[in-house]
Amino acid sequence: MIAHLSGKLVEKNPTDLVVECNGVGYFLNISLHTFSQIPDQENIFIYTYLQVREDAQTLFGFADKLERSLFKKLISVSGIGASTARTMLSSLSPDQVMSAIHSENVEEIKSVKGIGAKTAQRVIIDLKDKISDLGEADVNKILTPQRNTHKEEALSALETLGYTRKQSEKVVKKILSNNPEATVEAIIKLSLKNL
Known part of the structure; x- marks a missing residue:
């Protein structure tokens, strides 16, 4: 599995990145959280997760290990696919997701597109005991404001x-x-x- 990439940032969009490593361009699907964390500089380091299915091999990128671990835990829940997990991490920060699971806040999880009441409850039941090993994220981390765009x-x-x-x-x-x-x-x- 590809664990991380270190290379030249070729393209940066709110939903994806292209990182060039030794002449090979890797297309990574990202969340809005990662988009806000990745600096607009030439050389970057990004954690990855490679999802292999019958019909596709999809590479996901994450700004930190915590988000990658949370993503892997989310896709382990029945009814949560990679697309829904990415939407969840775009709608809520990893801290908010972990807090909602820990406090059993069904409404906050349900606010994500594609997640209904039963799936939100399943996320809480399946992950409440498993997220404690992820540790607490640095909630005081200051996000770099992004420039205005169209x-x-x-x-x-x-x-x-x-x-x-x-x-x-x-x-x-x-x-x-x-x-x-x-x-x-x-x-x-x-x-x-x-x-």
């Missing part, structure tokens, strides 16, 4: 996450009318809560 980047990311452009545009337009200085990450997070 709403097109946010709409493109939402399409990649499975939303239609038509339904996304209404929500994004409303968010931008209330907060015209919103970052791409903020637009996407607010959109995920309202879609």
Whole structure:
């Protein structure tokens, strides 16, 4: 398995990265949390998880080991696939996910697209005892604010996450009318809560 990559950041989008290592470009699917953590610099180090299925081999990237461990635990739950786990880590930070599981907050987990009440309860039941070994994340970690970009980047990311452009545009337009200085990450997070 590919455990991590260290190389040149070729492309950075809210839902994916391309990292070049020794002339080979690796396409990594990422969450919004990782997008906000990855610096806009030439050389980066990123943790990875390779999902191998009959029809595809998909590489996921993570800014830290905690998020990768949480992702692996989430996809071990029946009813949670890689796409849903990535959406969960885009809607909520790893700290929020762990807190919701620990405090048995079904509503917060249910707020993620694709997760209903039964699945949220299953996540809590399956993972409550397992997340304690992940340790506590550094909640005082300061996130580097991202530069403002066009709403097109946010709409493109939402399409990649499975939303239609038509339904996304209404929500994004409303968010931008209330907060015209919103970052791409903020637009996407607010959109995920309202879609």
